[in-house]
Amino acid sequence: MTASKILLLGEGPQSEEVAHWLTDRGDEVVRFSETLENYSSADVVIEVIRDSTLRQLALAHVETMISEQIPIFVSGLTAYVAEVASWLKYPQRVSGFQPWLLTSMDVLEVIRPLQMEQEEQWLRATLFWQERGKQVEQVDDCPGMVFPRILAMVVNEASFALGEGVASAKDIDIAMKHGTNYPFGPLEWADRIGLDEIISVLQGMHVHLGEDAYRPAPLLQKLTYAKRFGQSSGRGFYSYLAQTDGQGAAH
Amino acid sequence: MEKAIIAVVGGGTMGNGIAEVFAVAGHSVYLYDVALEIREKALFDITDRLRRKSGRGKLSEPVEVILQRIRTVDTLDELHQAELVIEAVVERMDVKQQIFSVLDQICSQTAILATNTSSLSITETASVTKHPERVVGMHFFNPAPVMRLVEVVAGQFTEAFVVEKVVQIASEVGKLAIRVTDTPGFVVNRVARPFYLEALRIAGSQVASVQAIDRIIKSTGFKMGPFELQDLIGIDVNYAVTASVYESYFQESRFRPHGLQRSMVQSGNIGKKTGRGYYSYDRQ
Numbered sequence: 001m002t003a004s005k006i007l008l009l010g011e012g013p014q015s016e017e018v019a020h021w022l023t024d025r026g027d028e029v030v031r032f033s034e035t036l037e038n039y040s041s042a043d044v045v046i047e048v049i050r051d052s053t054l055r056q057l058a059l060a061h062v063e064t065m066i067s068e069q070i071p072i073f074v075s076g077l078t079a080y081v082a083e084v085a086s087w088l089k090y091p092q093r094v095s096g097f098q099p100w101l102l103t104s105m106d107v108l109e110v111i112r113p114l115q116m117e118q119e120e121q122w123l124r125a126t127l128f129w130q131e132r133g134k135q136v137e138q139v140d141d142c143p144g145m146v147f148p149r150i151l152a153m154v155v156n157e158a159s160f161a162l163g164e165g166v167a168s169a170k171d172i173d174i175a176m177k178h179g180t181n182y183p184f185g186p187l188e189w190a191d192r193i194g195l196d197e198i199i200s201v202l203q204g205m206h207v208h209l210g211e212d213a214y215r216p217a218p219l220l221q222k223l224t225y226a227k228r229f230g231q232s233s234g235r236g237f238y239s240y241l242a243q244t245d246g247q248g249a250a251h
Numbered sequence: 252m253e254k255a256i257i258a259v260v261g262g263g264t265m266g267n268g269i270a271e272v273f274a275v276a277g278h279s280v281y282l283y284d285v286a287l288e289i290r291e292k293a294l295f296d297i298t299d300r301l302r303r304k305s306g307r308g309k310l311s312e313p314v315e316v317i318l319q320r321i322r323t324v325d326t327l328d329e330l331h332q333a334e335l336v337i338e339a340v341v342e343r344m345d346v347k348q349q350i351f352s353v354l355d356q357i358c359s360q361t362a363i364l365a366t367n368t369s370s371l372s373i374t375e376t377a378s379v380t381k382h383p384e385r386v387v388g389m390h391f392f393n394p395a396p397v398m399r400l401v402e403v404v405a406g407q408f409t410e411a412f413v414v415e416k417v418v419q420i421a422s423e424v425g426k427l428a429i430r431v432t433d434t435p436g437f438v439v440n441r442v443a444r445p446f447y448l449e450a451l452r453i454a455g456s457q458v459a460s461v462q463a464i465d466r467i468i469k470s471t472g473f474k475m476g477p478f479e480l481q482d483l484i485g486i487d488v489n490y491a492v493t494a495s496v497y498e499s500y501f502q503e504s505r506f507r508p509h510g511l512q513r514s515m516v517q518s519g520n521i522g523k524k525t526g527r528g529y530y531s532y533d534r535q
Contacts, residue, residue: 107470109459137467139459146459146467150477153445157505167438171429178400178427179392179439183472186442213504 003027004128007039007066009058010048010075013194013232014099018048021102025132032058039065044128045072048099050200052079056087063088071125073097076145077197078204081113091115095125098145100193108134109145143204151189152201156217158186162237163219169237187237191230195237199224254278255420258333260350261340262286262293262323265367268395269337271297274320275310275396276424281330282323290323297321300396331357335420337389339367347371348379355380363413365389369440370495373406373433383408387417390437401426402437409433435499440492444506447489450477451509461529482528486512486521 003026008019010032019029030042045062049055059072068090074081076096085091096111108129112122126136139145144152158172167175173185190198199216206214223229223236230236257273259266262284270282270293284290301314310317327350330336336358338350347366354364364386366376377386388404401421405414414430421428431437436444450464459467465476481489490512497506515521515528522528 101471104472105470107467109467135470137459137463139463139467140457142453142456142458146453146464147471149453150446150449150468151471153449153505154442157442157445161434161438161442164434165432166434166441167429167431171431172438172442174427175400175402175429175431175438176442179398179402180443180446181474183474211504213507 002131004044005030005042006044006046007032007042007062008046008048009055009062010050012196014197015048017102018046018099022046022132027132032062040067042066043070045070047072047074047084049075050078050196055084059084059087063090069093071095071121071128073125073128075099076109076111076141077143077148078200079143080208081111081141082115085113085115092117093121095122096141096145097129098147100148100151100197105147106133106135108136109139109147110136111139111141111145113141143208144201148197148201149205151186151193152198152205153214155186155190155198156202156214156220158190159217159220162187163217191236191238191240194229194232195220195224196229255334256332257281258283258330258336260284260327260330260336260338260354262289263339263341264296265391265393265395266339267293267297268393269339269367269391270321271300271396272424272426274317275301278320278424280321281333282321283325283327283330284323285325287325290325294318294321294323327353328357330354331359333358333362335363335365335417337365337367339391342368342370344371344375347376351376351386352379355382361385363387363417365417367391370436370492370499373404373409377406377408384410385413387413388431388433388437389417389421390431390439392439399425399427400439401428402431402439403428404431404433404437406433436492436496441496444493444496447477447481447512448493448506448509451511454478455509455511478529481512482522482530482532484522485524486515486528490516 005028006022007030008015022029039062049058072094074084074094074096076098081096085094092115095116098109116122129136162169162172169187173187176182176185199220202214202216227233228235231240234241254277257278258281259270260283262282270280274280282293301317304310305314336354340346367389369390373388377383380386386406387409390402392398392400403414403417418428453459453464454461461478465478468476493508497508500506520527523532526532
């Protein structure tokens with residue numbers, strides 16, 4: 001494997017995990033900043049920005065500084081990768097990937113959007129992940145992909161149940177771990193991944209698939225408005241703040 | 252403190268598993284079933300499981316001592332001494348209500364009447380009794396001696412102390428008891444729906460294959476993927492639970508069953524038990 005100089009677009013815990021994972025594999029990671037820097041020496045671009053407007057601006061800006069050959073890997077969590085590719089002048093080098101649990105999963109979900117017509121481009125894109133130890137699973141271009149879509153919907157249902165007073169957060173997590181063998185309770189899992197991440201996947205599916213089934217639970221919406229994103233912000237479904245007893249559930 | 256006398260109504264898989272749990276924990280257990288062959292099979296199955304456990308060194312008492320605590324009976328009248336009655340008969344409201352109207356009359360005023368159900372309303376079952384405040388749900392998971400979770404379900408009129416008492420008794424016999432309100436699917440069967448349904452929608456819309464979905468989900472820490480798990484549970488059983496939750500929530504779109512499930516059920520390939528479901532299995 002040849003180490004790459006990777007320009008990483010995105011902020012927050014998700015991009016930290018990506019940066020950490022790449023650095024561990026010997027890649028050089030350069031972070032994107034608003035000041036006009038020259039990124040022309042980067043040979044790969046990876047993007048994990050949630051906000052649609054910001055990602056469009058960042059990608060357009062970066063594209064002016066890199067050659068048309070540089071592969072761009074974008075998150076497939078919240079939009080069609082074909083749409084993200086369409087924002088670029090050279091969309092045929094854009095492919096999608098699933099960034100959640102990048103450090104712990106052996107498998108990586110990848111997307112070949114319609115614009116990536118050349119087989120060679122696609123092989124090069126998958127090789128990038130394979131060389132870094134991932135077993136790639138190609139999935140079709142659909143917001144939420146596989147794991148985030150399933151987990152976000154499980155968390156959403158747990159949020160509806162919690163909001164409706166069906167059981168406490170702690171009891172819901174116990175129920176799913178011991179009644180059906182989940183590795184983590186859905187609410188503690190959401191706190192780890194981030195409620196902001198979970199809700200952006202739900203909103204992406206709600207908008208793009210247009211089905212009522214993907215409507216985010218009211219409680220999930222309110223918690224994210226209140227910036228209770230989970231472990232990253234100190235509070236989510238549970239509290240992680242030092243001054244509390246450590247077990248303080250939101251409900 | 253004296254351990255509560257337990258009665259279990261129904262000697263099938265769930266009923267005899269529940270009887271075993273309480274007998275192992277030192278409770279006297281009355282096990283009721285109308286059918287002689289079911290009573291005999293219940294005792295046979297319990298004995299068989301206890302002997303195996305004993306062989307693995309998992310019991311602190313001889314099997315015979317535990318078995319002596321279980322008395323099979325063929326009339327409900329014989330359950331009048333019980334302090335906690337757990338009904339575990341077929342999931343039919345008319346059958347459950349018939350039993351509860353009798354239990355309500357023969358049991359002492361202080362006895363707690365519990366129904367083991369995964370899909371029926373506790374409030375509706377309790378409605379035929381004079382004292383719905385002492386009726387509670389106890390949703391055990393199959394196999395009851397192995398699975399630690401019990402959903403303790405408060406009906407519309409269940410007294411809080413009844414719920415707490417049942418949580419306490421369940422905890423003392425080694426179960427993880429959680430408190431749940433009487434809503435369709437309670438927690439587990441409701442929150443687990445999207446695990447199967449989203450996987451079905453993803454497969455149905457050709458976003459990923461059944462095999463790829465299972466590989467991806469297992470890579471995140473689940474022991475089984477959603478399709479392997481449906482094959483194990485029985486695609487027919489899984490489909491029936493989904494359809495029941497969907498109807499109970501007045502056709503809420505989140506719970507809408509998927510055509511692929513129905514098609515599998517219609518084909519007769521409903522999982523491991525038929526040798527074929529989403530995967531093929533060698534029949535033994």
